[in-house]
Every structure is written in structure tokens, then in C-alpha cells.
Amino acid sequence: MSELNNTQPPQMEFSDDLRRRNLSGRIWMVVFRLSTVVGIIALVTLLLNIINQSAGYVHYEAKVDPDTLRVDGIPLEEQSKEQLMSVLQNNLSSGAYNKLDRDKPFAERDRGEVYDLVFDRVVKYKVEETWLLWDSLTHSREIKASVPTEQSGTELKFVVWANWDFLRRQQSSDPVLAGVRTAILGSLWTISITILAAFPLGVMAAIYLEEYAADNWINRIIRTNINNLAGVPSIIYGILGLAIFVRVLEPFTSGTLFGITDPTTANGRTIMSAGLTLALLVLPLIIINSQEAIRAVPGSLRNASYGIGATKWQTVWSHVLPNAMPGILTGTILAVSRAIGETAPLVVIGASTVIFFDPENPFSKFTTLPIQIYQWTSRPQDEFRFLAAAAIIVLLAILLTLNATAIFLRNRFSRRY
Amino acid sequence: MVQPQSKTENSHYVLEAKNLEIYYGSFKAVTDVHMNVERNKITAIIGPSGCGKSTLLRAFNRMNELVSDSSIRGEILFQGQDLYASNVDPVVVRHRIGMVFQKPNPFPKSIYENIAWGARIHGYKGKMDELVEYSLRQAALWDEVKDKLNQSGLALSGGQQQRLCIARALAVQPEVILMDEPASALDPIATLKIEELMQELKKNYTIVIVTHNMQQAARASDYTAMMMLSKDGERSGTVIEFDETKHIFTNPKDKRTEDYVTGRFG
Ligand SMILES: Nc1ncnc2c1ncn2[C@@H]1O[C@H](COP(=O)(O)OP(=O)(O)O)[C@@H](O)[C@H]1O
Numbered sequence: 001m002s003e004l005n006n007t008q009p010p011q012m013e014f015s016d017d018l019r020r021r022n023l024s025g026r027i028w029m030v031v032f033r034l035s036t037v038v039g040i041i042a043l044v045t046l047l048l049n050i051i052n053q054s055a056g057y058v059h060y061e062a063k064v065d066p067d068t069l070r071v072d073g074i075p076l077e078e079q080s081k082e083q084l085m086s087v088l089q090n091n092l093s094s095g096a097y098n099k100l101d102r103d104k105p106f107a108e109r110d111r112g113e114v115y116d117l118v119f120d121r122v123v124k125y126k127v128e129e130t131w132l133l134w135d136s137l138t139h140s141r142e143i144k145a146s147v148p149t150e151q152s153g154t155e156l157k158f159v160v161w162a163n164w165d166f167l168r169r170q171q172s173s174d175p176v177l178a179g180v181r182t183a184i185l186g187s188l189w190t191i192s193i194t195i196l197a198a199f200p201l202g203v204m205a206a207i208y209l210e211e212y213a214a215d216n217w218i219n220r221i222i223r224t225n226i227n228n229l230a231g232v233p234s235i236i237y238g239i240l241g242l243a244i245f246v247r248v249l250e251p252f253t254s255g256t257l258f259g260i261t262d263p264t265t266a267n268g269r270t271i272m273s274a275g276l277t278l279a280l281l282v283l284p285l286i287i288i289n290s291q292e293a294i295r296a297v298p299g300s301l302r303n304a305s306y307g308i309g310a311t312k313w314q315t316v317w318s319h320v321l322p323n324a325m326p327g328i329l330t331g332t333i334l335a336v337s338r339a340i341g342e343t344a345p346l347v348v349i350g351a352s353t354v355i356f357f358d359p360e361n362p363f364s365k366f367t368t369l370p371i372q373i374y375q376w377t378s379r380p381q382d383e384f385r386f387l388a389a390a391a392i393i394v395l396l397a398i399l400l401t402l403n404a405t406a407i408f409l410r411n412r413f414s415r416r417y
Numbered sequence: 418m419v420q421p422q423s424k425t426e427n428s429h430y431v432l433e434a435k436n437l438e439i440y441y442g443s444f445k446a447v448t449d450v451h452m453n454v455e456r457n458k459i460t461a462i463i464g465p466s467g468c469g470k471s472t473l474l475r476a477f478n479r480m481n482e483l484v485s486d487s488s489i490r491g492e493i494l495f496q497g498q499d500l501y502a503s504n505v506d507p508v509v510v511r512h513r514i515g516m517v518f519q520k521p522n523p524f525p526k527s528i529y530e531n532i533a534w535g536a537r538i539h540g541y542k543g544k545m546d547e548l549v550e551y552s553l554r555q556a557a558l559w560d561e562v563k564d565k566l567n568q569s570g571l572a573l574s575g576g577q578q579q580r581l582c583i584a585r586a587l588a589v590q591p592e593v594i595l596m597d598e599p600a601s602a603l604d605p606i607a608t609l610k611i612e613e614l615m616q617e618l619k620k621n622y623t624i625v626i627v628t629h630n631m632q633q634a635a636r637a638s639d640y641t642a643m644m645m646l647s648k649d650g651e652r653s654g655t656v657i658e659f660d661e662t663k664h665i666f667t668n669p670k671d672k673r674t675e676d677y678v679t680g681r682f683g
């Protein structure tokens with residue numbers, strides 16, 4: 001008190017220019033809102049662009065006019081299975097016909113399958129012309145007038161490219177027959193390996209770094225560098241994966257250690273290599289996210305546990321981990337979402353672009369959705385770009401499912417009180 | 418550590434601090450502390466903020482060493498035996514000397530689990546239901562929660578949460594309970610309940626309580642340690658006077674104690 005008495009009070013004059021302060025606040029708000037709008041516009045444009053390419057009119061021309069395939073004057077649609085088989089026999093070379101029989105004996109195929117075969121192998125619709133969704137909706141009359149649909153063998157159909165058959169079918173060089181089953185399975189296999197490898201490793205490393213590691217310079221360097229690793233371009237991980245998993249660990253990643261001697265995969269360019277490479281890629285992210293989740297567990301909770309004589313392990317296992325789990329899971333799923341969309345590292349370690357059989361185990365050759373999309377977009381024909389758009393929709397659906405799972409898990413874990 | 422040694426079997430001191438210094442890194446937070454804690458008594462530690470009351474309290478059950486960089490010099494004896502001897506496991510220390518914190522911190526689990534978890538990790542062999550009821554009764558909480566044992570401990574009021582934390586500490590059968598301003602976050606009625614509870618508990622336990630509330634120390638404690646920053650400019654706290662509570666409050670030897678307890682400090 002006495003101190004204050006001896007000092008001269010400063011001038012107490014204020015010019016509270018309220019109008020100006022409020023104005024600058026309002027201007028900033030407009031700037032913030034504009035930034036948000038730019039982001040939203042970009043997102044909507046992207047989505048509309050994809051949707052625009054994912055459906056529309058398609059003009060098909062048959063290689064063989066179905067009308068000419070009548071048996072005793074009966075059109076294809078009404079023919080029996082035996083009649084359809086005779087159509088196949090008459091129009092395919094006997095070698096091709098026998099191969100079909102070997103793939104799956106005709107006795108086991110039902111009429112629908114044989115009917116599909118006739119169209120896939122004999123009639124062979126070819127895409128003549130395609131239209132975008134927007135044009136199909138706004139110019140449908142002109143499109144319909146331009147295609148001579150009355151001509152037999154010419155068809156105009158409204159096609160949604162991302163349809164059930166698209167999901168079900170395997171790769172094909174014919175856009176009418178091509179599907180993403182191989183790529184979806186490849187992506188799912190790869191990502192399963194990634195999760196199985198990266199999640200336990202990442203969480204355990206995070207526990208060690210947060211709970212056990214002393215705060216000395218070695219550990220500080222390690223921590224800093226994990227953060228740096230998270231920013232390393234993914235292609236570097238591809239090169240690393242190529243060196244380690246494809247080359248050095250080849251006996252393991254090609255499956256020869258486990259008695260799998262498929263000559264096509266013996267070079268180690270397998271799902272296992274891809275999954276482990278992506279695991280390396282997401283490991284730093286998982287560690288960082290888990291560390292943050294563990295750090296966010298309040299100290300009072302740890303004290304409560306230590307205060308009644310719990311050991312460190314009991315404290316971590318019963319209190320720290322359960323309370324950090326929602327954050328750990330969310331972080332992991334976000335990291336995994338990133339891995340699902342990765343293309344570059346998989347190209348480096350040698351994902352196959354063309355592959356006609358499903359992956360059967362972690363030691364199979366594989367392709368993934370982003371690689372399939374990349375491959376389709378680099379084709380000159382329009383219809384492959386539509387397929388790519390459809391595949392992008394499938395990829396987005398998988399990502400949304402993953403994120404929904406993250407939210408679900410988070411809510412489930414946090415609801416326990 | 419488990420049994421009192423023969424040489425001190427007749428000593429009625431549960432805890433003895435001798436020439437105690439506590440450091441955070443190179444900063445000496447507490448210096449030159451001598452005090453004894455008597456069995457089945459309530460010992461209060463009072464003093465201005467930042468003088469090291471919590472630090473001293475945490476040293477009594479080795480919670481302090483959870484702060485990286487902290488260290489002690491000098492000696493703390495628990496039932497005559499060195500608490501910091503190299504063969505003593507801090508986990509055992511914290512089992513025997515429990516702690517209740519300033520802010521109620523129940524586990525985010527059910528009321529039942531809050532009590533049972535501690536007993537379980539120490540390998541409790543008896544009937545858990547009975548232990549839970551007994552502990553909650555000891556903490557004067559049973560009647561309020563007996564119908565909602567499966568509800569979250571966090572759904573209770575602040576005062577109830579603090580008594581739950583006391584019950585949790587009791588459930589592992591400690592000998593000493595350290596309380597760091599256990600009522601400072603509570604309203605006066607809840608505070609009074611905690612004080613009544615302490616009077617009950619001291620029949621079976623030894624209690625050390627940090628408080629900044631003079632009336633509480635005067636009302637509730639048997640012994641009082643007055644802490645203050647030592648004068649040597651080191652900003653280290655020390656116990657400047659330790660005596661029966663009635664002497665501290667009616668007839669203090671140190672002028673600073675007198676100023677503090679009569680509110681004339683500073
Ligand atoms: N974890 C810590 N690390 C470093 N310094 C600490 C820590 N905890 C307390 N201190 C310091 O020790 C001194 C005593 O603190 P504390 O024991 O909390 O005092 P009180 O409980 O009497 O208010 C203070 O100067 C405080 O800044």
C-alpha cells in the first residue's frame with residue numbers, strides 16, 4: 001500500500017473506439033467465412049465432378065447382332081439353357097468353349113450364367129459413345145435421337161457405373177465387363193496386414209515413450225524424430241519397403257518360408273510387403289496420436305491409482321489405456337484411412353496393375369483401389385474414366401465406413417462412464 | 418518394511434521426518450524439516466501457499482518421486498524403518514500409507530469398482546461385497562449410495578466423491594491416510610462431514626492433513642505443523658513450529674506462527 005502512495009498515478013485517458021473495434025471484428029468474421037466457403041466449394045466441385053462421371057447414357061454396339069443368334073426363330077431372351085449352350089458352341093472356337101467348361105462345367109451353371117456368357121463372349125457389346133450424367137439429364141432427347149436404337153444390335157442404356165456387377169466383377173480390359181473386386185480385396189487384405197502390424201506396435205511404442213522412457217536427450221531425439229518421420233513423403237517409404245520387405249525379407253514376404261512356392265510371387269512383391277510398407281508409413285502417425293491420447297489422460301487419475309499402491313503397469317493397463325483408447329482408436333483409423341488411399345509406395349514396391357485373379361492369402365500378388373483408379377484414369381477412352389469415377393466412389397464409401405467405425409468405437413468406449 | 422522393527426516397537430510415532438530436504442531438480446522446495454506423526458492422531462500441516470505443504474505430504478508416501486527430477490535428503494521413518502531404503506518398494510509404501518487428494522478424483526468406473534479395484538490389485542482374498550460395504554460405511558457414504566453401486570463414481574456430488582475417494586483409500590487397509598486439502602473444493606456442509614469423518618477414522622488410522630483453513634486445523638487436529646518459507650532467501654519451505662494444536666493456536670512460540678494463525682500475516 002505504502003509503495004503505491006509514493007508513485008504518481010499514470011494518465012487515465014482511454015479512447016475506446018468501439019465502432020472501429022467492432023468493425024474489424026466483423027471484417028475478420030467475413031474473411032473466416034470466406035475461407036470456409038472456398039473449402040466447401042472445392043469439396044462440392046470435386047464430388048459433383050465424380051458424380052458427373054459416374055453415371056450417364058451409353059451407346060452400345062453388338063459385335064454380333066443378337067437377332068442373328070435366334071435358334072429356330074426363338075430370340076435369345078427366351079431360349080433354354082441347352083439352346084444357349086448350342087449358341088456358344090456354334091460361335092466360339094472349340095478350344096474356348098472347352099476352356100469355359102473346364103473353368104466351371106456347364107452342368108453346374110444355371111441358365112442365367114450361360115445367358116450372361118453368350119453376351120460376354122459372343123454378342124460382345126462394345127461401348128460406342130458415352131455421355132456424362134449432366135448431359136444425359138439435360139439432353140436426353142437429343143442423345144436418344146442420335147442413336148439408331150431401332151437397329152438391332154444397337155442399344156442405348158442409362159448406366160450407373162458403380163453398380164453391383166462393378167463391385168462383383170474382376171479386372172478386365174473390356175470396360176463393359178471390368179469390375180473392382182480384385183482391387184477391393186487387395187485393398188482390404190493390405191490394410192488388414194497394416195493394422196495388424198502397426199496398431200500393436202504403435203500403441204506399445206507410445207506407452208513406452210509416454211509412461212516409461214526417461215526424459216533424457218536420447219528419448220527427446222527419438223520423440224522429435226518420430227514427429228519428423230510422420231512428415232516424410234510416402235514414396236520414401238515405398239523405397240524403404242522395396243529394400244527391406246521385397247528384397248531383404250523376400251523369403252518371408254514371398255511366402256517361401258511357409259511353403260508357398262508360387263513362382264509369380266516369389267519375388268516378394270506381395271500383399272505382405274505392401275501391408276508392412278504401409279504399416280511403416282502409418283506407424284509414426286499412430287505413435288503420435290496414441291502418445292497424445294495417453295498424455296491427455298489426467299494426472300489426477302494416475303495419482304488416484306498410484307495413491308492406493310498400484311504399480312505402473314496396473315495403472316497403465318487399468319486406467320491410462322482404457323481412458324486413452326477412444327483417442328488411440330480415432331487416431332489409428334485416421335492413419336489407416338490415409339494408408340488406404342496411398343498409391344506411390346505401392347507402385348514402388350511393385351503392385352500389379354493388371355491382375356485377373358483374387359488375392360487368396362498375404363503372399364498373393366495384388367492390386368489396390370487407388371492403383372486401379374490410377375491405371376484407369378491413364379487410359380485414353382472415356383469409359384475407363386467413368387470406371388475410375390465409380391472406383392473413387394467405392395473408395396470413398398470404404399473411407400466413410402472406416403470413419404463411421406471410428407466415431408462408433410469412440411462413443412462406445414467413452415460411454416463406459 | 419512389513420512389520421515394525423523391535424527397536425522401535427514401543428515408539429508411538431508412526432512417521433518421523435528427520436532433517437528432511439526435498440528437491441525438484443536443483444530447486445530445494447522443502448528444507449530442514451523435523452516432525453513426528455503420532456499414531457491415531459490427526460496431524461495438520463498449515464502455512465501459506467507455495468511453502469511446500471503438499472510436497473512434504475507427498476514425501477510421506479513417496480508420491481513425490483512420480484515427479485521426474487524430484488529427490489529427497491534426510492530421513493523419513495515409517496514405524497521406525499527408513500521409508501526410502503533401497504530395499505523398500507514404493508508400491509508397498511503407498512499401500513500402507515494412502516492418499517486423498519485436493520480435487521476428488523474417483524476412477525471413471527462404477528462406485529463398486531472404485532472400491533474393489535484397489536483391493537483386487539493387492540490380491541484381496543475375502544468377500545468383495547463385504548469389503549465394499551464396510552469401506553463405504555467407514556467413509557459414511559454407504560447409506561447414500563447403497564442403491565446405486567453400479568452407477569459411475571463421477572455422478573456423485575463433490576462431497577460424496579471425496580468420501581468415495583476416502584473409502585477407496587480405506588479399502589486397501591492402510592495405516593496412515595494423507596489428505597491434501599481434502600475439503601478445499603467442497604461446500605461448508607460437505608466440509609463438516611469430512612471433518613466428522615476424520616474424527617471417526619482416527620480411532621483406526623493415523624491421519625495427516627494439509628489445510629489452509631485455520632478453523633479446520635484448530636477444530637479437527639491434535640497436532641499442527643506450521644510451515645513457512647525459510648528466511649534464508651532460498652524460497653524453501655520449512656516447519657517453523659510443530660506442537661500440539663492447542664499450543665499453536667493459543668500460545669505459539671514463534672512470532673510468525675502467531676501472525677499467521679491470527680490472520681495478521683503479511
Ligand atoms: N512438480 C513440481 N515441479 C517443480 N516444482 C514444484 C512441483 N510441485 C511444486 N513445486 C514447487 O515447490 C514449492 C512448494 O509447492 P507445494 O508443495 O505445492 O506448496 P503448497 O502445497 O504449500 O502450496 C513451490 O515453489 C512450487 O512451485
Ligand SMILES: [Mg+2]
Binds near residue numbers: 470471
Ligand atoms: Mg498444495
